[in-house]
Amino acid sequence: MKRECTIIPMGPFHPALAEPEFFKLSVKGEKIIDVEIRIGYNHRGIEKLAEGLTYNQCIFLVERVCGICSNIHPLCFAQAVEEIAGVEVPDRAKYIRTVIAELERIHSHFLWLGLAGHIIGFDTLLMWAWKARELVLDIFETVTGNRQSYAMNAIGGVRRDLKKEHISKILKTMDEAERATKRFIKAISGDPVTLSRLKGVGVLSNEDAKKYCVVGPVARASGLKIDIRKDYPYAAYDEMDFDIPVRRDGDALAKTEVRLEELLQSIRIIRQAVDALPNGDIKCEVKEMPEGEGLSRGEAPRGEDLHYVVSNGSNMPERVKIRAPTFMNLPSIKPQLIGNTIADALIIIGAIDPCFCCTDRLTVVDVKENREKIMSSDELLQRSRKKSSADHRGS
């Protein structure tokens, strides 16, 4: 019988540190039999705040929805506002937006890869992946002026131009990123311990994926071929030639493989976009804001991102609605976790690449002995790593 209980998490509540998140796992011995997910500890009221800022200021507010996807949110917001204003963004701006969006995907996937390696105790992968990611962040620092929160988008275009020296730097880094990605593919597919930790863990079946409406790499790992870049092209994606990697297994390994292949596709897109970069303006002027509503979607590194803006004709939006990809992916953790062990819980939660990557704390409710134990993420990490070393000895 399931024991009903309420646990109020007390602890370091700081949006800048490990992001607050709450998963209540009901376990029988080591096996997880039920999961309760609670979100909302990091609510900052961004949608309401946006109603008191002008459109130009809102760009910088929505940029801070997420620290890692800090390009896709302003990009989607700008697209929604441009739809209301009825302006056509110059071609060069569209291409620059594409380059920045793909660079962001590369840095985000490298970050995730490093974290996944760290969770399962493959710290070498963390060092490698973050070293490769650092080069991408160097591009951001040079081109946009910051490693994160690039402030590259504006209503009607982009704020900074890609210069010749930037392009040569980007192409050079892409060569290195490609080399690094190929090495990661080799390192993961050749390492029996990593394979045993990822294979068959946290399976999300095709039916479940459809039922939970998952998006992004999680959906693509479960055999759903969906990608906003292909289905509803924005920026300059309709002129780019790229594939959508799809896997059918739906386990953590499939999610890893999808992301690794996406890295290669992103590098391909950046090379094409930089080669075909058209000349011209980077920004067009928005003369007036009519009344109306705009909806825009974009493919964030984690999946579909949706922005909905209502204008009342003034210089401030009347309503802004943001739906980040993790909001769709998080409920799907439930079918993935049930039936797995506690040691695998962290990699399963990590595999959907939640935007609040760090699991704040977990409460383990042991049904058999009817007692509760709150585990910190450190303890879980220890458990997860212990399993890796056990696998290593066993293999």
Next chain:
Amino acid sequence: MKKDKKRSLLKIDELSEALRSAFSKPFTVKYPYAPSPAPEGFRGKPEFDEEKCMGCGACSEVCPGGAISIIDEGDTRKIELLYGTCTFCGLCEECCPIEEKGIRLTTEFKMVFSDKDEARTSIEKPLVRCERCGEPITTVDHLKWMIDRLGPLAFSNATLVSVIYDLTLGKIPIKEPEAKEIDRADVIGILCPKCRRKAAVIDHGYRVKY
């Protein structure tokens, strides 16, 4: 057997990486001890330019985080920027009406303060107030900039004419506010829009009640 061979090959790859890493210099920089300059175009600590800034306050209007505030006290206008609230977006620099930019984002990223009151920068400019009610109008530099841009058209505005008159005499157009009733003579004077409206509707000794 085949699996073992594949694994041993992999270890060679990892070993070579380990050897290369052992004999090459570290990828990281010993930052506080070694310099680590930010690239050109980095959006760092914003700084006011004492000479170029005219104190119009456009930056405080556009700042998304509300980090820039205008404090009018006595004869000075203080524009203050709080580094704790600043998001380094660069809108202030973008929207500064002066071509040479009165506020600029430097490439400085070191912002370590032992006291939170130190985490701010400010600029002070002489402020012109209304001769009658004492409401702040704008800074002297801003009026000069307006006169410069308007050219001969500046003579169509009585406040600007009064400012030009004072400036040509070498005086700073700052007068002690005198709280008395507005009369016809106040039409030529430095007045705020509200007082100017009052002064303009006074007609030949016939006083309108407001």
